[in-house]
Amino acid sequence: TSVHCDLVALRFALEKFHGFKIINGNKAPENSMQYMVSLQSKFGFHLCGGFLIREDVVVTAAHCDELEPYQILVGSHNLKGSNRRLIKIQSRCKHPDYKTVGLGNDIMLLKVSISLSPTADHFTKHKNCYNSDNQICSVAGWGKTLNSHDVDDLQVVNVSIINPKVCQQQWNNELPPNVICAGGYNTNKGFCQGDSGGPLVCDGKAVGVVSFNRNANCNYPDAPNVYTDISKYLPWINKFLMENKCPL
Known part of the structure; x- marks a missing residue:
């Protein structure tokens, strides 16, 4: 069977436990997933992933809020890459029905402090x-x-x-x-x-x-x-x- 959906589509070239990793994957081709962002601590440590749906809005998991992300890294597939930019998170918005990861509604929106593109065509x-x-x-x-x-x-x-x-x-x-x-x-x-x-x-x-x-x-x-x-x-x-x- 198939499940009908009305969903957000990216126009880029396209847990019950905190955080997860990629198993048996490969390095992503450079510039292939420019919508990806890294949620980071104030000291520059990677905490969670996320993705842009507008030039100033990121979607991520609500349980990542417990790690208190301070900023996002964008612009590079490498966390230490020369083209990376660190942008401060302006506000975090967990889904109002989220309580804990195992109960669902594990989604959060982040508003960042500056726009990352001159247009809003990202979704x-x-x-x-x-x-x-x-x-x-x-x-x-x-x-x-x-x-x-x-x-x-x-x-x-x-x-x-x-x-x-x-x-x-x-x-x-x-x-x-x-x-x-x-x-x-x-x-x-x-x-x-x-x-x-x-x-x-x-x-x-x-x-x-x-x-x-x-x-x-x-x-x-x-x-x-x-x-x-x-x-x-x-x-x-x-x-x-x-x-x-x-x-x-």
Whole structure:
């Protein structure tokens, strides 16, 4: 079966535990994912991933707020690259129904202090889009790889969409609502610590936000990776974009 969605699409060339990493992925081609951002501490340490949906707005995971991100890094696939820019976060807006990562609604919007582009063309809405079982998508991040600590170069890996019923069964019917499952099940590919907040991209469209895996085990357990389904939060996102403040 397929799941109908009305979702945010990027126009670039396109956890129950904090943060996640890319497992068995590859270095992302330079300049291929300019919408990606690194959420960082005041001292320049990578905390979570995120992605631009407008020149001054970033989508990430709500649980990343607990790490108190101070700024974002943009402009380079390498965290130490010469073209990187550090931009202060002006405000953070967690979804009002978020309580803890395992209960869902794991999505947050960030307003940054300056616009990163002269136009607002970085996103658009696409209707009549379907996420099919076994559809090949991708997830990217700067988190740990299987045999290393956190990496400087952005990593990307292909993952397959998993049927919601299969995913619920593998999670013993404990999944929160409004999620998408992809990777980490019948495969050795997926995300892990350091990738939280990054996008699940299908056909050039951001459809999910990295949320959690099982017991932060990236070695890979036979349990699907879980993403927040962006399509379920479009009214809230659009209200934020129109009002330029956290919706009440």
